[in-house]
Structures are given as structure tokens and as C-alpha cells.
Amino acid sequence: MTDTTKTEAAPAGAAAEPATTANGEAAIPKITQWSEIRYRFMQNKLAVAGLFIVVFLFLIAIFGPYITPHDPYHQDLLQPLQKPSAEHWFGTxxxxxxxxxxVLAGTRIAMIVGFSSIALTCVIGVVLGALAGYFGKFVDTLIMRTADIFFAFPLLIGAIVIILVVGRGVLPVVISLALFSWATVARLLRSSILSVREMDYVNAARALGASNGRIIRKHILPNSMTAVMVYAAFNIGTAVVAVASLSFLGVGVSPEVPEWGNMLALGRGFIGVENHLWLFPSFAIVLTVLGFVFVGDGLRDALDPKLR
Known part of the structure; x- marks a missing residue:
């Protein structure tokens, strides 16, 4: 009698790992978890559109200095407030x-601030959330009560206070946004770890003598990061809006820096007269936020085990 290996059929279009039977014959390919996640994400048309937008913004941020037709800092006082034309596509x-x-130069600042602030937010939140969720008791109480203090501060108000103390610039904006956002990540991760830390594979690792650091790093975090990944994808757009808001209020990056919020602050005084001054930066912000929201929504659906 010939032994065969039972395999699960992969959805059409999904990447799969080759499988063979015991006697070397080809068998139905077996789908992996990540290939199924990728397949579900690619089936979401809005998520794919958002991914194209994000990749497009990345390319502009990287190659923007090489494709801008003019120096974004160059002043030509003989051509102020020009309407959009063949020479100046968005006007002056x-x-x-x-x-x-x-606007192209502002894309680089938006991407730097958005990704840097969310990366720093996730590092702080993941470390503190993992400690709170795994050890519990006094450690959990201390970290969560500290998180409650930061929850009490509105993001923009807290960021304004930090920037007024340390000064304006990209780095202070990144630090201030991360400082008042990590609490959400810590709480999300803590709630996931509370359900994972009592699983059989975690207890087996403890019984085999694995250290707490190894258990957290190898067993708990990989199975608890779904909510954090979705949060990060959604909130990069929020960080872009936050830095634009800070610059619009006059406490973000320096006024001469080509940043979307600075452009909106300038265009505020010309509403109804020179609408191109605020229209194009606003469109850039909306496009960026939509791109990351679509990607986050696709990740949430693809990573949800109930949908799989």
C-alpha cells in the first residue's frame, strides 16, 4: 500500500510550497500561512491600490531631489503667485x-516623519507592552498607570509642549509624536499577550527551561503582533496629518522648509483668491492618508484568523 501525504489545496493565484508523496510523486501544493495572508491581501482591490500609492510616495521621497524641475527653496520675486502653467505645474x-x-520635497519630510515616529512608537510600545503583559502584577500596574498618564494628554497638545521646550525641527516632531502615541501600542500588545502567555507552547517552553527573554522573543511576540502591525499601517497617515497640523499651527518644522503644513499655512491667507496654494498640498495629504488607510484595512482583513 502506498502512503500519501494529505495536503490542503491552495487558492488560485496563491503562492504555495511544493509537496511530494512518500514515494516521491508530486502532490497538491500546500499553502503556507504567509502565502495565504499575501493572497488575501492581494484579493483586496483597495488594499492593492493603497499599496501602489504608498510605493509611489516612497519613490517620490527617494528620487524627488532628482526629478523636481526647480529648486524648492529658490525664490523668484519676479514671478510671485503665478497660476499653474507649463513652466510651473502647480503655480508659484x-x-x-x-x-x-x-510638494514633491514635502513628500520626503512626510515619509520620514511618518515612518520614523511610528517606528519609535512601536519600539517603545512593544517593549513596555511585552513586559506588562508577560510579567503582570507590579510591572503591569506601573506601566499601565504610566500609559494612562500619557492617554490624558491630547496628541497635538502634548507634542506642542515638547516642541516648545526642545525647539522646532523634524527630530523634535518625531520624538514628540512617539512620546504621546506609545501607550496605545503598549495596551494593544498587552491585551494580546495576556491571552497568548497561557498557551500550551508557552508552558512547554517554560518547562524546558527557556528564559523569559527567549519566551517573549521567540514564542509570544510573533503570535501577538497582528494588532500592532495593523495599528502601525493605519497610523502612519495619522502621523503625516499630525506633522502637517503642527506646522500649520506654527510649531512644526521651520517655515522655510517645504512641508505640506507650511504650505497650507501660507495658502490660508489666499483662500478664494489663489486657491492653488492650499489645494495641491491638501490633495497630497489626502492621497497619503488614503493610501495608508487602504493598506491598513487590507492588512487587518488578511491577518484576521476568523476570515481565514
């Missing part, structure tokens, strides 16, 4: 600076 601002070049 009150100092004659090319608005199209400044």
Missing part, C-alpha cells in the same frame, strides 16, 4: 517658489 507661492517642486 508669494515668494515665487515653484509649488510643484515644494
Amino acid at each position: 507661492d508669494d515668494l515665487g517658489r515653484d509649488l510643484f517642486s515644494r
Whole structure:
């Protein structure tokens, strides 16, 4: 009698690992967890559209200095407030600076601040959330009560206070946004770890003498990071809006820096007169936020085990 290996059929279009029977014959390919996640994500048309937007923004952020038709800092006082034209696609601002070049340059700042602030937020939140969820008791109480203190501060108000103390710039904005956002990540991860830490494979690792650090790193975090990944994807767009809001209020990056919030602050005084000053930066912000929201929504659906 010939032994065969039972395998699960993969959905059409999903990447699969080759499998063979015991006698070397080809068998139905077996799908892996990550290939199924990738397949479910790619089936979501809005998620794919969001991914294209994010990749497009990344390319602009990387290659923007090489494709801008004009120097975003160059002032031409002979051509202020020009309407969109073949020479200046988005027009010029009150100092004659090319608005199209400044919008492209603002993409780099938005990507740097968005990803850096969320990365720092996740590092702080994951470390503290893992400690709180795994050890519990006094450690849990101390970290969660500290998180409650940061929850009490509105994000923009807390960021403004930090920036006024340390000064304006990209780095202070990144630090301030992360400082008042880590509590959400810590609480999300803690709630996931509370259900994972009592699983049989975690108890087996303890029984085999694995250290607490190894258990957290190898067994608990990989099975608890879904909510954090979705949060990160959604909130990169939130960070982009936050830095634009801070600059709009006059406490973000320096006014001469080509940043979308600075452009909106300038265009505020020309609403109804020179609408191109605020229209194009606003569209850039909306497009960026939509891209990351679509990606986050697709990740949430793809990573949800109930849907799989």
C-alpha cells in the first residue's frame, strides 16, 4: 500500500510550497500561512491600490531631489503667485517658489516623519507592552498607570509642549509624536499577550527551561503582533496629518522648509483668491492618508484568523 501525504489545496493565484508523496510523486501544493495572508491581501482591490500609492510616495521621497524641475527653496520675486502653467505645474507661492517642486520635497519630510515616529512608537510600545503583559502584577500596574498618564494628554497638545521646550525641527516632531502615541501600542500588545502567555507552547517552553527573554522573543511576540502591525499601517497617515497640523499651527518644522503644513499655512491667507496654494498640498495629504488607510484595512482583513 502506498502512503500519501494529505495536503490542503491552495487558492488560485496563491503562492504555495511544493509537496511530494512518500514515494516521491508530486502532490497538491500546500499553502503556507504567509502565502495565504499575501493572497488575501492581494484579493483586496483597495488594499492593492493603497499599496501602489504608498510605493509611489516612497519613490517620490527617494528620487524627488532628482526629478523636481526647480529648486524648492529658490525664490523668484519676479514671478510671485503665478497660476499653474507649463513652466510651473502647480503655480508659484508669494515668494515665487515653484509649488510643484515644494510638494514633491514635502513628500520626503512626510515619509520620514511618518515612518520614523511610528517606528519609535512601536519600539517603545512593544517593549513596555511585552513586559506588562508577560510579567503582570507590579510591572503591569506601573506601566499601565504610566500609559494612562500619557492617554490624558491630547496628541497635538502634548507634542506642542515638547516642541516648545526642545525647539522646532523634524527630530523634535518625531520624538514628540512617539512620546504621546506609545501607550496605545503598549495596551494593544498587552491585551494580546495576556491571552497568548497561557498557551500550551508557552508552558512547554517554560518547562524546558527557556528564559523569559527567549519566551517573549521567540514564542509570544510573533503570535501577538497582528494588532500592532495593523495599528502601525493605519497610523502612519495619522502621523503625516499630525506633522502637517503642527506646522500649520506654527510649531512644526521651520517655515522655510517645504512641508505640506507650511504650505497650507501660507495658502490660508489666499483662500478664494489663489486657491492653488492650499489645494495641491491638501490633495497630497489626502492621497497619503488614503493610501495608508487602504493598506491598513487590507492588512487587518488578511491577518484576521476568523476570515481565514
